[in-house]
Amino acid sequence: MFQMLKTIIALLDKGDRIKAGLLLFPMLVAAIVDVIGIAFVMPFIVVVADPDAIQTHKKLLYFYQLSHASSPHRFLIIAGLVLFFVLVMANALGALNNWFMWKFMGKQESKISSRLLEKYLSHPYEFFLNQNTSALMKNIITETEVVSHGIIMYSMQLFTKLFAVVFIVLLLMIVNFKLAVFLSIIMGGVYGIIYAFIRKRLGRISVDMVTSQEARFQLLNESFGGVKEIKFLKLSRFFLNQFTRSTEKYTSSKARLQIISTMPKYILESIAFGGVFLIVIYMLAAQHSAATILPILGIYVFAGYRLLPALQTIFMILSSLKGGFASLDLVRHDLLTSLVINKENSMPSNKLSIQKTLQLNAIRFSYPNATCPIFSNFNFVVQANTTVGLVGTTGAGKTTLVDIILGMLSYQSGALVVDNLVINRDNLPNWQANIGYVPQQIFLLDNTIASNIAFGIEKENIDYAAVERAARIANLHDFIVKELPLQYQTVVGERGVRLSGGQRQRIGIARALYRDPGVLILDEATSSLDGITELAIMDAIHNLSHQKTIIIIAHRLTTLKECDVIYMMEKGKIVDTGKYESLMSANLEFQKMANMR
Ligand SMILES: Nc1ncnc2c1ncn2[C@@H]1O[C@H](COP(=O)(O)OP(=O)(O)OP(=O)(O)O)[C@@H](O)[C@H]1O
Numbered sequence: 001m002f003q004m005l006k007t008i009i010a011l012l013d014k015g016d017r018i019k020a021g022l023l024l025f026p027m028l029v030a031a032i033v034d035v036i037g038i039a040f041v042m043p044f045i046v047v048v049a050d051p052d053a054i055q056t057h058k059k060l061l062y063f064y065q066l067s068h069a070s071s072p073h074r075f076l077i078i079a080g081l082v083l084f085f086v087l088v089m090a091n092a093l094g095a096l097n098n099w100f101m102w103k104f105m106g107k108q109e110s111k112i113s114s115r116l117l118e119k120y121l122s123h124p125y126e127f128f129l130n131q132n133t134s135a136l137m138k139n140i141i142t143e144t145e146v147v148s149h150g151i152i153m154y155s156m157q158l159f160t161k162l163f164a165v166v167f168i169v170l171l172l173m174i175v176n177f178k179l180a181v182f183l184s185i186i187m188g189g190v191y192g193i194i195y196a197f198i199r200k201r202l203g204r205i206s207v208d209m210v211t212s213q214e215a216r217f218q219l220l221n222e223s224f225g226g227v228k229e230i231k232f233l234k235l236s237r238f239f240l241n242q243f244t245r246s247t248e249k250y251t252s253s254k255a256r257l258q259i260i261s262t263m264p265k266y267i268l269e270s271i272a273f274g275g276v277f278l279i280v281i282y283m284l285a286a287q288h289s290a291a292t293i294l295p296i297l298g299i300y301v302f303a304g305y306r307l308l309p310a311l312q313t314i315f316m317i318l319s320s321l322k323g324g325f326a327s328l329d330l331v332r333h334d335l336l337t338s339l340v341i342n343k344e345n346s347m348p349s350n351k352l353s354i355q356k357t358l359q360l361n362a363i364r365f366s367y368p369n370a371t372c373p374i375f376s377n378f379n380f381v382v383q384a385n386t387t388v389g390l391v392g393t394t395g396a397g398k399t400t401l402v403d404i405i406l407g408m409l410s411y412q413s414g415a416l417v418v419d420n421l422v423i424n425r426d427n428l429p430n431w432q433a434n435i436g437y438v439p440q441q442i443f444l445l446d447n448t449i450a451s452n453i454a455f456g457i458e459k460e461n462i463d464y465a466a467v468e469r470a471a472r473i474a475n476l477h478d479f480i481v482k483e484l485p486l487q488y489q490t491v492v493g494e495r496g497v498r499l500s501g502g503q504r505q506r507i508g509i510a511r512a513l514y515r516d517p518g519v520l521i522l523d524e525a526t527s528s529l530d531g532i533t534e535l536a537i538m539d540a541i542h543n544l545s546h547q548k549t550i551i552i553i554a555h556r557l558t559t560l561k562e563c564d565v566i567y568m569m570e571k572g573k574i575v576d577t578g579k580y581e582s583l584m585s586a587n588l589e590f591q592k593m594a595n596m597r
């Protein structure tokens with residue numbers, strides 16, 4: 001419990017900690033007003049039952065004189081009005097607290113959610129190689145909800161209810177000490193026993209909920225992501241069944257949590273209301289008259305009306321807190337304990353330009369969790385403003401090499417050097433700002449062509465002249481202007497479903513060129529294009545040669561004819577190098593590759 005409190009406090013930022021503390025204050029006031037209301041019920045009933053009591057009870061007499069009432073009857077009316085006012089006040093305060101609390105909670109949910117996404121996005125690229133993004137999405141969407149509503153808000157409500165219970169119990173003790181203690185022990189005991197009994201089970205439910213929810217997110221992601229293959233292979237039912245299974249597990253866990261947390265209500269209600277009769281019997285047996293029984297009974301019934309819901313809420317909250325523990329733990333872990341990495345800022349405007357060479361010196365790199373390194377002592381040099389081709393069998397390490405040059409993967413040893421300047425954490429963003437990169441798989445936003453080419457630039461800030469220039473080089477401009485209904489404003493659909501593979505690739509090329517980078521890296525950028533279109537794009541790209549440093553990975557070797565130099569890679573090593581013609585005449589493997597395609 002304490003641990004949980006500490007975690008919650010750690011999750012809030014400084015201002016919110018103070019706010020949460022301030023929120024507790026009106027809660028305390030509301031609890032006190034509430035108890036005052038209850039406290040005055042008894043004297044009220046006493047006077048209703050026996051107006052002469054005013055004269056016999058000292059305290060009543062005091063209030064009677066204070067009220068300046070002309071008769072006991074008038075006193076009753078005044079007292080009734082005061083009581084009414086106090087009750088209304090108590091409820092109004094409660095409503096106000098409720099209002100503040102929900103506002104506060106809404107803020108917390110949005111804050112934690114955004115902070116979590118920010119945190120995930122600030123991880124290096126390697127982090128995502130070992131993550132299923134469905135789990136991350138689930139954490140951002142559902143776990144933050146559990147944490148903000150099910151835990152932060154509940155623990156604040158827990159305080160309110162605890163205040164209320166403590167005050168009411170104190171009041172009952174003042175009225176009749178023995179009876180109050182006796183009832184507290186019984187009530188507390190029953191709750192304690194039930195809670196001890198279900199504690200472990202709640203912990204398990206909590207974990208079940210988190211894991212089944214994760215499975216649901218993943219299945220949804222995969223069902224829609226692979227919808228084409230799924231439909232073609234008639235696998236809808238297969239995915240549906242799995243989804244149903246996880247969903248059932250999730251909802252039944254949730255139902256169990258609800259059942260467990262609300263069940264004691266029924267047990268306690270019978271004990272409590274049964275208790276009222278027991279009190280009457282006890283007092284009758286002790287030879288009390290109805291006039292003395294009635295006020296005590298009144299206060300108990302009224303206190304019960306306040307106390308029971310409070311106790312039930314406390315129990316419900318305690319079990320929900322336990323039930324949300326796994327979520328809290330997860331959010332805490334991801335938000336607070338994982339490495340603090342420098343925040344991703346926007347692309348810097350000062351590009352690190354390359355004048356002489358780009359070098360990889362003695363690079364050693366292995367993927368996280370991989371058994372053997374892809375590169376060990378790998379050396380590679382690219383002269384500035386030349387065009388370099390990279391070929392090699394699949395899995396040779398071409399994309400990995402490019403990812404290292406891009407600064408996406410951090411190598412275990414060695415250095416990436418641009419003109420004698422070692423690229424490090426500080427100057428990496430400037431180096432990246434100078435690179436245009438076309439990945440093997442282009443990712444498109446469900447947005448307009450222009451937004452996809454300018455990528456990540458607000459609509460009003462897009463430089464349309466640059467968009468068109470890039471689209472022309474990518475051999476895309478004519479298609480956009482002649483065939484698309486809204487031209488550059490045509491929306492491409494989720495992941496570009498409304499475009500052909502080749503059109504998507506050309507948008508990727510245009511995107512890389514939009515910022516007019518000094519270095520251009522194409523990873524299989526033309527593999528989906530027909531020979532004629534590819535030739536046209538390669539011509540356009542070779543027009544840029546000797547103005548830009550260009551690295552081209554290609555399987556189709558004719559693409560590389562114009563390269564200044566070609567490197568052949570195999571299993572993380574450069575096995576041969578030369579111009580297209582010399583490799584053609586000297587390297588058998590190269591010949592085979594060239595002739596195949
Ligand atoms: N995240 C990863 N974790 C572990 N191993 C990986 C990871 N990504 C790639 N690999 C391995 O690294 C090797 C090199 O992969 P890479 O993508 O660089 O090859 P490639 O030359 O680009 O191949 P292709 O021509 O098929 O694109 C492969 O054997 C691959 O299995």
Ligand SMILES: [Mg+2]
Nearest residue numbers: 398399400440
């Ligand atoms: Mg590759």
